[in-house]
Amino acid sequence: MRIVDLIRRKRDGHELTREEIEFIVRGYTEASFPDYQMSAWLMAVLLRGMSGQEIAILTEAMLHSGISLDWSKLPGKKVDKHSTGGVGDKTSLILAPIAAAGGLLVPMISGRGLGHTGGTLDKLESIPGFNVNLAPDKMGSVLSQCGMALVGQTEQIVPADKKMYALRDVTGTVESPALICASIMSKKLAEGIDALVLDVKTGSGAFMKKEADAVHLAELMVDTGTRMGKRMVALITDMDQPLGMYVGNALEVVECIEVLQGRGPADLRDLSVELAAWMFYLGERTPSVEEGRKLAQQTIADGSAFEKFCEVTCLQGGNPEALRDIQKLPAARNQREVRSKHDGHVQAMDCEQVGIASLVLGGGREKKEDAIDPAVGIVLHKKVGDQVAEGEPICTLHFNSDARLAEAESLIYSSYRIGSSAGKPGKLIRQVIGGQMEKSEARKTRQSR
């Protein structure tokens, strides 16, 4: 088998076989052919696409490039959630404790923020002492003790993805739904889970601005997971404005604590409960999603979810007192209110610009290597649909350095569209893809609500 022939076959729109795809992934991981052949193949994949069968094989081949975690000795269903990323998207810190409190095992491997989007690991690390770098055995011990573990990627898991992603990043081949699907799913399936709930964001703050693109990716991921024997659902959710009111690492932890204590904004609470409800349903803790919602709400109402969050924090080296007394979380030295220049209604927000505003305050990364400031960020006072008076604060910037304060303020102003007619926020959950409980090897499922 020669790589140049496989490049040609994909270039000409043919479906590759299992042997061929395994040859490519193994060969590239072992460096038995050079980057310039892989990048040509990746571009051919981006422009020609892949069948569901090919994507599943690619995902499996990437998964097998490294170790997979195995929790079969631990009793109970292992269920996780994955989000494609957004602004103020902090549901992991809420739903993982809910799911664990409700009896599921959640072996969650998360990422860091990049560009306008935040990352779960960065948020967790704003809790003093919290250690996300656990080796698999230590992760297993935390998981068995409290039903959840919140950790970062290790070198041993899906090394093919690390190498392929680095190449895709510099060759214009990131934006392939097939490659995005295989990258996400190979890492998630390496977690040793039985079921996966996907939160696929769409809108001005999401990677997929168009709902149709989000739906397409969701279908590919649900199909891929289903082919590999996992229970899958994808919720297409709104990212036309930030989720919740807080953007920034420690600020988002505060908002998660509020939700886990039965308060917090409705959109964040509702989406967290909905995602947790699907986890309960697919993990067979409840006979329906509706029962899952009730269970999720109950773990909030009885305080067990919040206690679970304190427990995992303690087990991972963090100080749970910082969750009970948020004064112990990092806080920025300065605040500045951004005030509306007009009377009117918030009609829309450019959500990505809010994310970038938080980034320029120091809360995010332009490049992977950048350091972040956990304390800074933005507290929104107005969102889409809200009425606002001239001079009224639309948000408050939390900052330690004023080096780029004017830039952040300007981004906020251009993000808010304020007009005379009333605005209306988009539906929080746009569609539900998959979610059927029947196991199927090779069936493409879609369910719209």
Add this chain to the structure above:
Amino acid sequence: MRIVDLIRRKRDGHELTREEIEFIVRGYTEASFPDYQMSAWLMAVLLRGMSGQEIAILTEAMLHSGISLDWSKLPGKKVDKHSTGGVGDKTSLILAPIAAAGGLLVPMISGRGLGHTGGTLDKLESIPGFNVNLAPDKMGSVLSQCGMALVGQTEQIVPADKKMYALRDVTGTVESPALICASIMSKKLAEGIDALVLDVKTGSGAFMKKEADAVHLAELMVDTGTRMGKRMVALITDMDQPLGMYVGNALEVVECIEVLQGRGPADLRDLSVELAAWMFYLGERTPSVEEGRKLAQQTIADGSAFEKFCEVTCLQGGNPEALRDIQKLPAARNQREVRSKHDGHVQAMDCEQVGIASLVLGGGREKKEDAIDPAVGIVLHKKVGDQVAEGEPICTLHFNSDARLAEAESLIYSSYRIGSSAGKPGKLIRQVIGGQMEKSEARKTRQSR
């Protein structure tokens, strides 16, 4: 400007600007970005295509990566012919002497054979002493003395093409009409010519098996040359069977001598005269193509074309006596006749297999580095349309080693399709593209006959 953004732009089907294309060609030639980015861009070009404007800019940028020859001091029009390659395609050795004898200057830079196709340089080198490796000044001196020079590519001409072709060869990006066009035209325009006649082959022995593909490439090349101020024509010609009756290097030189002496097979003679006629017309030696035909035939009839071939051979270090007495050309030690197994008519030939049969006898190259045997080859006795009796020779193999003789014989048998109904050869000249004498900067021309 960042190469990754230019990859993305081409990937998304946008037209690149002059600055962008020049940045890519210069950057790649100077190794200011790596192969893996160039190969992704090349694949995007292959799958997304390029506009006529983009191809002309790419051609020009590649041309400017090295030196261009300049014969402006020599009086008269400089005209060349380029063929996309085939089996038994030896017209260069006939039409260059005809054109020079008729008063044109022919600064011809040719290539070597690869795979099933032969190359002009290999044919010339079968003439004892003939030196194709002339530096530009020596080439100029030969050109000024006899009106023609037959040389190989040098490192100084279009270095971008050499580097790009090597990468295309291993990344499945050879087959892009835009890239093929820019590769051919940049090298031809570096010859310092006023006009160019293209012989674009189509059929079972050509690179473009389908006539529509040949026409498309011809249109791109005519358009590109026209945009760069050159007089252009492309003849779409038949390669469903070998041209002439001889395949192999010294054997083809013999057949060229026959044509230049007023004999030889009709198809080879007719095509050589037709291509030379277009050279005369575009080079303003004759007021019409018809007058060009007459001039070409006259240079054969009066012996001046043959004498020109002897003259250039002498000037380039070859022994012209080998042209006057073909016993002095290399000849194979052994011959074997391949005899028909049936009575009938030759209905069709797989022309590529005839080329490969010559290759396996030692007359061609599988890889660029392979040595070739100038003496070996195939003399055809039957072509499409001919009647044949059982036991009658269809061709004779000329060989020095019998190592792969059986394989060559088997290729010949599977090449000939012999049946009971009469066969009919395809039209030699299928279409004429371009050829208008009005100069035009940016007009796409096409003329069918």
